[in-house]
Amino acid sequence: MLEKENIYLFLSILPIISFLYASVGHGGASGYLALMAIFSFAPETMKPTALLLNLFVAGISFYYYYKAGYFNKRLFLSFAISSIPLAFLGGMLEIDTTMYKKILAILLVFAILKMLNVFGKENFHTKSVKLWQGLLVGGIIGFFSGLIGIGGGIILTPLILLLHWGKMKEAAAVSALFIWVNSASGLIGQFSSGVTFEKETFLLVVIALIGGLLGGYLGSKKLNNQKLRYMLAFVLAIACFKLILT
Numbered sequence: 001m002l003e004k005e006n007i008y009l010f011l012s013i014l015p016i017i018s019f020l021y022a023s024v025g026h027g028g029a030s031g032y033l034a035l036m037a038i039f040s041f042a043p044e045t046m047k048p049t050a051l052l053l054n055l056f057v058a059g060i061s062f063y064y065y066y067k068a069g070y071f072n073k074r075l076f077l078s079f080a081i082s083s084i085p086l087a088f089l090g091g092m093l094e095i096d097t098t099m100y101k102k103i104l105a106i107l108l109v110f111a112i113l114k115m116l117n118v119f120g121k122e123n124f125h126t127k128s129v130k131l132w133q134g135l136l137v138g139g140i141i142g143f144f145s146g147l148i149g150i151g152g153g154i155i156l157t158p159l160i161l162l163l164h165w166g167k168m169k170e171a172a173a174v175s176a177l178f179i180w181v182n183s184a185s186g187l188i189g190q191f192s193s194g195v196t197f198e199k200e201t202f203l204l205v206v207i208a209l210i211g212g213l214l215g216g217y218l219g220s221k222k223l224n225n226q227k228l229r230y231m232l233a234f235v236l237a238i239a240c241f242k243l244i245l246t
Contacts, residue, residue, distance in 0.1 A: 006039060013035055014204060015210050017035060017211070017235075018208040018209070018210075022057050022061040022212040022214075022219060023215040023216070024114070024219055025153065025169075025171070025173060025219065026157070027057045027179040028057050028208070029053065029054045029149060029151050030104075030111040032208075033239075034238075036050070037104070038238060038239050044195075047100075047148065048190045048197065049197075050149040051091075051149050051187045051190065052187060052205060054151045057211075058183065059180050061212065065176055068169070070172065070220070071170075071174065071177070072166060072174055075170070076174045079134050079138030079141070079178055080181055081135060083139060083141055083145070083152065083181070083185075084185045085142075086139045086143040087146035087152075090186060091147070091186035092192055093146075093189075100148065101243040104148055105243040111236050114158060116233050126164050126167060127165065141156055142185070145186055146189050151180070151183045152182050153179040156175050160174065172220075
């Protein structure tokens with residue numbers, strides 16, 4: 001974990017990240033990883049911790065979006081069938097620290113664009129996902145989800161919106177459960193390779209849950225606080241540059 005003087009700052013930013021990600025149907029792994037990168041966490045700690053936090057925050061987010069009637073089961077299954085086993089495979093694999101940081105930096109770009117609403121336009125006319133499209137997209141995202149320690153929502157949501165596979169709230173609901181199953185599968189893969197958690201990790205879970213509960217509830221209703229998302233995008237950009245330069 002961190003030194004005492006830094007841990008309080010880290011813990012104060014953590015619920016803000018979970019709040020903002022849960023409000024758009026995400027678990028927040030890319031944000032947690034970015035924050036841990038800024039505070040110089042070890043990669044072997046970052047990956048399982050982010051997946052664990054994802055389980056709780058994405059689960060809460062999915063509950064609220066499902067309750068509000070936005071979940072599309074068929075759309076979810078199109079991606080999840082292939083993503084779950086490949087997330088497990090990715091979770092089992094170890095990756096070079098330098099390569100890990102570079103891949104994470106690239107994935108953070110998707111998170112930054114999402115928070116800046118680059119992919120935020122509503123699709124009023126949607127079309128069905130073809131089986132091969134769902135299997136291919138789900139499999140690729142699932143593998144990198146387990147390998148890096150994300151749920152994959154930062155990639156899946158933009159694709160759903162850009163390719164007109166679903167509407168905004170629908171994409172958020174599908175992505176939330178997609179993140180949950182990939183995080184669970186990736187974490188099981190981590191456990192099978194001998195990963196364990198420090199006791200302090202569960203403190204992070206409690207703090208992230210506070211932000212996730214509020215963000216999931218408000219996001220499934222009508223929340224759209226763009227100023228806060230700009231701030232988060234700035235934090236993600238800092239982490240992205242740090243990962244590239246180190």
